[in-house]
Amino acid sequence: MSYLVEIWLAVGLVALAAGAAGYIVVIRRAGFAAHALPMAAFPGAAAASLFGFPLWAGLAGVALSGAGLLALVQRTARRDAATALLLALLLAVGALCLSLSGHYAGSVYGLLFGQVFALGTEDLPVLGVIGLCVPVLLFLALRPLSLSALSPELMRVQGGRPFAMEVFFLAVLALAAGFAVPVTGALLVFSLMLGPGAAAARLCGSPLPGLALAMGLALGLAWAGLGLAFLTDWPVGFFTGVGAAAIYLLVRVKTG
Amino acid sequence: MLEFLQSGPVQSALLLSAAAALLCGALGLFTVLRGQAFAGHALADVSSAGGAGSLLFGISPLLGFLLFGVAGVAGLEILQPRRAAGRDEAAGILLGAGLGGTALLLHFCVTTHGAAGTAQAVMFGAMFSTPSDTALWSCLLAGGCLAVLALIARPLLLASLDEELARVAGVRLRALGLVFLLLLALGVTLAAMTVGAILATALLIGPAAAGLRLARGPLAAALLSMALGLAACWGGIVLAYESYGWIPGRTWPVSFFIVALLLLFYAAAGLRRRA
Amino acid sequence: MLSRLGLGAVLALAGQMAMAQPVLRAVGLESQYADVLAQIGGPYVKVSAIQSNPNTDPHEFEVTPSVAQIFQRADLVVENGLGYDGWAAEMLEGTHAKVLSAQKLLNLPDDTPNPHLWYRTDTMPAVAASAASFFEAKDPAHKAVYAANLKKFDTSLVPWKRALAQVKAKYAGAPIAVTEPVADYMLQEAGLKIMTPLSFELSIMNDTDPSPQDVAAEEALLRGRRVRVFAYNEQVTDPQTQSLLTLAKRHDVQVLPVYELMPASAAHYQDWMMQTTEALNQALAASAK
Incomplete structure (x- = not known):
């Protein structure tokens, strides 16, 4: 019984972080980055296995350098093009590390894609830190984050630094996703981000209710998906992915 | 060098990667101009779900990939708002729903077929040994896509650069956008099947982004983009061939070399433009 | 009654x-x-x-x-x-x-x-x-x-081990090709010589790009009929291994199906191993003609 409680709790924590991050992702139009940065878990894990350093160091190192690289390239180039190239680079470096290590690599792929029902008690502290810190950090930085997204010029006039905000946001996104993905899988994290975030951005005009609504929607979607998965024994990623699309379409129809 | 060219796997890789690079290079120009890089990547991922679908429904993999690609375009058309700003989130939501659907299809494959075999989406390339009939089909399809793209290139370029002007000039924006998305889906599907899903995205965006940095006119940018894609692919294949034995018993993947070359071109193009 | x-x-x-x-x-x-x-x-x-x-693409499979x-x-x-x-x-x-x-x-x-x-x-x-x-x-x-x-x-398990020993006695040192190292332990116990480069086997197993030289070497083994049997993973296939299978069939190289999980044709583990060993024996015998 305690086992089931753990899963509901863990998925709820991931949903809170994903919902909060998703709202900011949508208002900053960083959907592609939200898909690309979590892939850093793949080269991170592969490099850790090749060079023999601890897994957390590989995950954190590659996630942070990916975020830094993306922020730098975005300054001078088209954003989605820079993101696509970063994504290709991350996966290609992962493939290189796998090829050079010569081990059986099923575990590295497993690490990237994760298994929701495979989480154990020892994952809860990591997810707890992510689930609490990400919303709090984003809440504290909500004003500069939304201002720098809506009008970087205005922010610069006021003495703020939009580039610093971009680096900060991408680093939070990369670290949170990089550590959540090995536990729950990329699909779950990603599908909990964009759907609730986009719906909340359309329904709420101001940032604070938007952030709260996105977190609430993500939590509802995650738990509904989990419940349906228990009932049908189908994969939970199916329900969250399709459910996110349904929420988004519904809100689109309502708001016109 | 002669030995390199006489190797059967190398010949097949040179041919397939050329088809993928030329098609993706041309499509990529419009993709980058229209800001649809994420849509292109999402379509490649969704269409590779066709592997699982074709197994479940007992149809040929090529048909499965293409059907899922078209379904992806339909999904994007439904989800995508008219204004360009929301395209990013629509592509992301399509990707989430598509991967979720794949998870379900694979779940059915595994539970209903038991241990009877599963199709794998090809993440990294199989360009060194593709059966010759697939190679022929891919080249024909790539040629057909390029021809259609050449036909719509003019209005599409106008629509990509200035929607208002295009509308005034009587261009049917919605239909044109849909035809382009269909071509994009076909192109990335083809590339994903022959060179792998990772290289499909890299070849779509890398050469076009570098070409746009360097060239002055759109035609020059398109030609440059196709040439850069081709150069990266063939250079990568040469490097993969040369790297054999750098570390005994370990291979250097060709995907890595091609992506590295594309990034190098892109960075060099940025430096040149600034200089 | x-x-x-x-x-x-x-x-x-x-x-x-x-x-x-x-x-x-x-x-x-x-x-x-x-x-x-x-x-x-x-x-x-x-x-x-x-x-x-277990070899389903983990990208898309969930428990x-x-x-x-x-x-x-x-x-x-x-x-x-x-x-x-x-x-x-x-x-x-x-x-x-x-x-x-x-x-x-x-x-x-x-x-x-x-x-x-x-x-x-x-x-x-x-x-x-x-x-x-x-x-x-x-x-x-x-x-x-x-x-x-x-x-x-x-x-x-005794009949299986005996059958394997018989294969070894008769065919030790016979060259064979594989796609992945699935049945390598058994093939080695039967004294057969695996000609496929190990780096090729690892690339296929890990889903990364193989090197062109390895692919050429593998194709040459089949095309030149330099191996007597080609052990083929029936459960996990991709375009690359399928084209090798076509090549093997075209050049009349005997194909030995091997599996990641128990195939439906075997009721028990020992039946499966026995079937594979018999198939190996027959393939080696057929290739001797």
Whole structure:
């Protein structure tokens, strides 16, 4: 019984972080980055296995350098093009590390894609830190984050630094996703981000209710998906992915 | 060098990667101009779900990939708002729903077929040994896509650069956008099947982004983009061939070399433009 | 009269089966381990196999809640190890189940490149013995049954080992080609010479790009008929291995199907191994002509 409680709790924590991050992702139009940065878990894990350093160091190192690289390239180039190239680079470096290590690599792929029902008690502290810190950090930085997204010029006039905000946001996104993905899988994290975030951005005009609504929607979607998965024994990623699309379409129809 | 060219796997890789690079290079120009890089990547991922679908429904993999690609375009058309700003989130939501659907299809494959075999989406390339009939089909399809793209290139370029002007000039924006998305889906599907899903995205965006940095006119940018894609692919294949034995018993993947070359071109193009 | 007797026998059998309530629950992550557990446990152990193909593209495969529930209730779980079923490790940590790893039973280091341990002749006897002593300790009432089943199982492997020794005696040193290292342990025990470059096998197994030289070497083996048998993984195929299969068939190289999980054609693990060994024997004999 305690086992089931753990899963509901863990998925709820991931949903809170994903919902909060998703709202900011949508208002900053960083959907592609939200898909690309979590892939850093793949080269991170592969490099850790090749060079023999601890897994957390590989995950954190590659996630942070990916975020830094993306922020730098975005300054001078088209954003989605820079993101696509970063994504290709991350996966290609992962493939290189796998090829050079010569081990059986099923575990590295497993690490990237994760298994929701495979989480154990020892994952809860990591997810707890992510689930609490990400919303709090984003809440504290909500004003500069939304201002720098809506009008970087205005922010610069006021003495703020939009580039610093971009680096900060991408680093939070990369670290949170990089550590959540090995536990729950990329699909779950990603599908909990964009759907609730986009719906909340359309329904709420101001940032604070938007952030709260996105977190609430993500939590509802995650738990509904989990419940349906228990009932049908189908994969939970199916329900969250399709459910996110349904929420988004519904809100689109309502708001016109 | 002669030995390199006489190797059967190398010949097949040179041919397939050329088809993928030329098609993706041309499509990529419009993709980058229209800001649809994420849509292109999402379509490649969704269409590779066709592997699982074709197994479940007992149809040929090529048909499965293409059907899922078209379904992806339909999904994007439904989800995508008219204004360009929301395209990013629509592509992301399509990707989430598509991967979720794949998870379900694979779940059915595994539970209903038991241990009877599963199709794998090809993440990294199989360009060194593709059966010759697939190679022929891919080249024909790539040629057909390029021809259609050449036909719509003019209005599409106008629509990509200035929607208002295009509308005034009587261009049917919605239909044109849909035809382009269909071509994009076909192109990335083809590339994903022959060179792998990772290289499909890299070849779509890398050469076009570098070409746009360097060239002055759109035609020059398109030609440059196709040439850069081709150069990266063939250079990568040469490097993969040369790297054999750098570390005994370990291979250097060709995907890595091609992506590295594309990034190098892109960075060099940025430096040149600034200089 | 005869049918009534038959009916009576069936009823009696059913009654006996109903009396033999399972007291323990065991899980084999791959169907071959589950099959061995069922043979040892008999009617007193309820055995489940996790029906996931471990080489399914993990990009798109998810474990479902029922798997978690099976693990929750299990007393014993047998895993292959070597990262082959690494997804289960974390899942099992919160449960009370005792975990037996084939890798640990065989004392293999973590960097052993080939995880397909069930094709070794010494794997299943070790797994069976450990499982039997676990069952005996947990359920002493049926100790004799478990011991007898273990003995029966070990005896049933003798024909396979004998057949493998016969292949070795006749064909030792014969060159063969493979796609992945799936059946390599068995092929090596049969004294055959694997001509495929190991780096090619690893690329196919790990889904990364192979080098052009390795592909050329592999194709040359088939095209020039320099190998007598081509062992082909029937369960995990991609365009690359399929084109090799076409090549092998076109050049009349004998094809030996090998599997990641127990194929439907085999009722038990030993039948499967026997089938493969016989197929290998026939393929080698046919290629000699």
